[in-house]
Amino acid sequence: MPGQRGPVPVPLHNGSRDLTLDILETLEHTDPIQSSTTFPDVSQADIKAALDRLKSRSMVEYDTADSEVVVLTGEGKQIADEGSHEYKVWKVVKDSGKVSLKELPSKVAPESAKVGQGNAFKLKWIKKEGDDLVPVADTVTDSTQEILQHVQTHNAASDPKQLKDLLKRKLVTTQKKIAYTVRKGPKWAKEIPVEVTDLTAEMLEDGSWKTANFKPYNFNALGASQNAGALHPLNKVREEFRKIFFNWDFVEMPTARFVDTGFWNFDALFVPQQHPARDLQDTFYVSDPPSAGRPGPDPAADKALDEMEADSKTFSADSSKGSKLDYEQYYKNVRAVHQDGAFGSIGYRYPFNDSETERLVLRTHTTAVSTYCLHRLAANPRPARYFSIDRVFRNETVDATHLAEFHQIEGVIADYGLTLGGLMDFLASFFRKLGITNLRFKPAYNPYTEPSMEVFGFHTGLDKWVEIGNSGMFRPEMLLAMGLPEDLRVYGFGLSLERPTMIKYGVSNIRELLGHKVDLGFIESNAAVRLDKD
Ligand SMILES: N[C@@H](Cc1ccccc1)C(=O)O
Numbered sequence: 001m002p003g004q005r006g007p008v009p010v011p012l013h014n015g016s017r018d019l020t021l022d023i024l025e026t027l028e029h030t031d032p033i034q035s036s037t038t039f040p041d042v043s044q045a046d047i048k049a050a051l052d053r054l055k056s057r058s059m060v061e062y063d064t065a066d067s068e069v070v071v072l073t074g075e076g077k078q079i080a081d082e083g084s085h086e087y088k089v090w091k092v093v094k095d096s097g098k099v100s101l102k103e104l105p106s107k108v109a110p111e112s113a114k115v116g117q118g119n120a121f122k123l124k125w126i127k128k129e130g131d132d133l134v135p136v137a138d139t140v141t142d143s144t145q146e147i148l149q150h151v152q153t154h155n156a157a158s159d160p161k162q163l164k165d166l167l168k169r170k171l172v173t174t175q176k177k178i179a180y181t182v183r184k185g186p187k188w189a190k191e192i193p194v195e196v197t198d199l200t201a202e203m204l205e206d207g208s209w210k211t212a213n214f215k216p217y218n219f220n221a222l223g224a225s226q227n228a229g230a231l232h233p234l235n236k237v238r239e240e241f242r243k244i245f246f247n248w249d250f251v252e253m254p255t256a257r258f259v260d261t262g263f264w265n266f267d268a269l270f271v272p273q274q275h276p277a278r279d280l281q282d283t284f285y286v287s288d289p290p291s292a293g294r295p296g297p298d299p300a301a302d303k304a305l306d307e308m309e310a311d312s313k314t315f316s317a318d319s320s321k322g323s324k325l326d327y328e329q330y331y332k333n334v335r336a337v338h339q340d341g342a343f344g345s346i347g348y349r350y351p352f353n354d355s356e357t358e359r360l361v362l363r364t365h366t367t368a369v370s371t372y373c374l375h376r377l378a379a380n381p382r383p384a385r386y387f388s389i390d391r392v393f394r395n396e397t398v399d400a401t402h403l404a405e406f407h408q409i410e411g412v413i414a415d416y417g418l419t420l421g422g423l424m425d426f427l428a429s430f431f432r433k434l435g436i437t438n439l440r441f442k443p444a445y446n447p448y449t450e451p452s453m454e455v456f457g458f459h460t461g462l463d464k465w466v467e468i469g470n471s472g473m474f475r476p477e478m479l480l481a482m483g484l485p486e487d488l489r490v491y492g493f494g495l496s497l498e499r500p501t502m503i504k505y506g507v508s509n510i511r512e513l514l515g516h517k518v519d520l521g522f523i524e525s526n527a528a529v530r531l532d533k534d
Helices: 020-029 044-056 074-082 085-096 110-122 143-154 160-168 201-206 233-247 299-311 327-339 367-377 420-432 476-482 498-505 520-525
Strands: 060-072 126-129 132-135 172-184 259-261 360-362 384-393 405-416 439-446 449-459 464-474 488-496
Touching: 020 044, 020 060, 020 172, 044 060, 044 172, 060 074, 060 143, 074 143, 085 110, 085 126, 085 132, 085 143, 110 126, 143 160, 160 172, 233 384, 233 405, 233 498, 299 367, 327 476, 367 384, 367 405, 367 476, 367 488, 405 420, 420 439, 420 449, 420 464, 420 488, 439 464, 449 488, 464 498, 476 488, 488 498
Parallel strands: none
Antiparallel strands: 060 172, 126 132, 259 360, 384 405, 405 488, 439 449, 449 464, 464 488
């Protein structure tokens, strides 16, 4: 029975001791108790564990006071037990009558011989006679030993000067100690009562819930780790970007078509048919089927866009006045711009190759999708905001920062009276969301935009300017060929999803993020990311 046990703490399996019952029993007759006197030899961790257990059940309350205690070092302990070095030297000299200087180190420990001899001379306990040491005193008081024994029992020196001296001689050290003053709590009892952890139907029925002793919640307990699935960092960052776009009333473009035609990926964007980017170095061509046919509507994409636009505030709901799209006419217009010039453009003036247009490619940019959506807008021209974040493919040499496939974030805005300044302003607010507040624009070239600008941002974390995107105003001959009205301007921009993700997660090699070398532990444990710093 617990009541019959003495105050000796019970050892737990892990070597620590459970003091809870001892504390409860002691409190019955001594309230409050001081941990330093009641449990002088118990480790601080054991006392704290027991007190916290009892406190969480309101069985005890306690205050703490920090104090410093003095404890003996290994050498200090040895002197307290066996006497000081000088005492040991005096003792062998006294017991043998005389000891030769040469013999002394073999009679006492060498370090005792070294330190103890000088001190014993100083204290006039021994003296030298020729090559021998002989005793002077008959009895001696070993005050160093006495002082250390005193420190050992009281855990304190008698005065600061003595403490300083002992610390210097490395015979003692000081340690922080927490002293607990423990009182009975509102639910004190001699034993820890059984605690109910679950409210059951039976308890409700028989009314025992009214008197049951429920275990309180422990809000400090760490939850068990969950073996759950995890989102890839790219998906997390992608979700953040989607939220930004949706907050700004952008409609997400349907990007399921990884394989597209030369027409949408290149020709409609006036990438010249002999352009180096089109050749086998940068583009993956699909050989089977060999030809895709002429451009036409994509019913799945149209349906998705109809639904999204109906939900969006940007798009006027009434699309009934829309005209039917003439894909054949559009194709002829694009061909005319390339070959002969049209819509104010003098054209490339080469014979347009129809089979080039019908080739299948793994899309090299998501602007292929934007182009499809912009042409579709010509059925019912009105202000529009589109975005997409999806995969693109380039036949590039794979290195630490490049893969043959990556993700593009793309945004396109159509409205009346748009200006380049508006694009720059839009990009500034967009990148501010990533914490990049300082932008620079560098003139660049895209066959489909004029002017075009590369966007550089000053990254405070990396402390340097980094290229973060590409942008521009779509060319009139591209938009007019689609059938969009002259005063409806469109600008757009694109960037990779990988770059901001690598920066956010501090990953310098893209192969740590994608591919067979990815550490799944990293994917599971990486933190959430937030982009809205506004
Ligand atoms: N397509 C461009 C990005 C871009 C999109 C829209 C307008 C201008 C530029 C790229 O791949 O880098």
